[in-house]
Amino acid sequence: MSVQAFFAMGGYAFYVWTSFGLTLCVLLANIIIPVIQRKQFFINALKKKR
Amino acid sequence: MFLVPDPVVRFFHRMASPPHFYVFTERLMPWLVIIFLLLTSAGLYGGLYLAPPDYQQGDSYRIIYIHVPSAWMSLFIYVVMAIAGAIGLIWRIKLAEIVAISSAPIGASFTFIALFTGSLWGKPMWGTWWVWDARLTSELILLFLYLGVIGLYGAIDDKRVASKAVAILALVGVVNIPIIHYSVEWWNTLHQGPTVTKMDKPSIHVSMLIPLLLMALSFNVYYLIALILRVRVELLQRERNSQWVKNKVSENKQ
Numbered sequence: 001m002s003v004q005a006f007f008a009m010g011g012y013a014f015y016v017w018t019s020f021g022l023t024l025c026v027l028l029a030n031i032i033i034p035v036i037q038r039k040q041f042f043i044n045a046l047k048k049k050r
Numbered sequence: 051m052f053l054v055p056d057p058v059v060r061f062f063h064r065m066a067s068p069p070h071f072y073v074f075t076e077r078l079m080p081w082l083v084i085i086f087l088l089l090t091s092a093g094l095y096g097g098l099y100l101a102p103p104d105y106q107q108g109d110s111y112r113i114i115y116i117h118v119p120s121a122w123m124s125l126f127i128y129v130v131m132a133i134a135g136a137i138g139l140i141w142r143i144k145l146a147e148i149v150a151i152s153s154a155p156i157g158a159s160f161t162f163i164a165l166f167t168g169s170l171w172g173k174p175m176w177g178t179w180w181v182w183d184a185r186l187t188s189e190l191i192l193l194f195l196y197l198g199v200i201g202l203y204g205a206i207d208d209k210r211v212a213s214k215a216v217a218i219l220a221l222v223g224v225v226n227i228p229i230i231h232y233s234v235e236w237w238n239t240l241h242q243g244p245t246v247t248k249m250d251k252p253s254i255h256v257s258m259l260i261p262l263l264l265m266a267l268s269f270n271v272y273y274l275i276a277l278i279l280r281v282r283v284e285l286l287q288r289e290r291n292s293q294w295v296k297n298k299v300s301e302n303k304q
Contacts, residue, residue, distance in 0.1 A: 010103055010109035012110035012112075015110055015173065019113045019167040022163070023116045023163050026159045026162065030276045031275070031279065034279035038279075038282065042299060
């Protein structure tokens with residue numbers, strides 16, 4: 001199977017790749033948000049101490 | 051409690067203590083990430099490359115590898131949230147309360163993914179983005195339940211009170227779970243019946259089934275990772291005046 005045929009998904013490229021792309025974005029957001037919140041917590045806590 | 055072996059009981063007692071949970075999950079995290087990456091790459095390779103196209107739906111069916119596991123997760127996380135909420139309500143275990151509320155955004159995300167990918171699958175196969183079919187409607191109600199839980203928790207300032215309110219809402223909403231599961235059998239509508247969770251043999255070929263189960267496992271591990279990250283933040287915020295958090299801050303150990 002060629003790379004082009006793989007990405008064409010038998011003519012359903014738009015539906016398949018939009019689904020996978022959106023899933024990736026949502027799942028990444030659920031990781032990034034708490035990581036930022038933790039960093040923010042430590043920054044604020046250190047500020048208060050000083 | 052004599053039915054449960056002693057080390058197991060001790061493990062759960064220690065895990066219910068916030069500082070212990072914080073340190074333990076920190077060490078657990080790299081292993082979870084490795085398992086998640088292995089499962090996901092194997093599942094995607096099997097599902098997108100190795101598995102043959104469907105004889106009716108062509109390659110469009112490959113959306114199943116995220117659609118179905120997401121839909122399973124949306125139900126599973128809801129049940130976890132309701133049980134954790136109930137435990138928090140009955141035994142006042144702070145960590146259970148936090149697990150309940152931290153599950154809500156992750157469950158809402160999976161519900162949203164299930165609905166959105168379902169829509170993208172429905173357009174080429176059914177010819178429509180959306181129908182008011184029993185399965186689709188009950189899943190949409192599940193999304194509103196999750197959003198209701200998040201909104202209610204945010205609206206009450208005292209987080210212990212908020213946790214109680216949220217737990218009751220989550221428990222009431224549990225009636226929706228069997229409705230979603232059996233909707234395709236009770237109402238004969240557009241959404242197809244179950245192909246995997248049938249009492250007899252699943253009506254899906256093994257080359258398609260294995261990647262599907264791998265993706266389901268991968269999403270379970272993902273839930274654990276995302277849950278731990280959120281629980282840790284919530285623990286820090288709720289316990290910000292306690293000594294162990296102050297120690298973490300002065301060590302600047304994130």
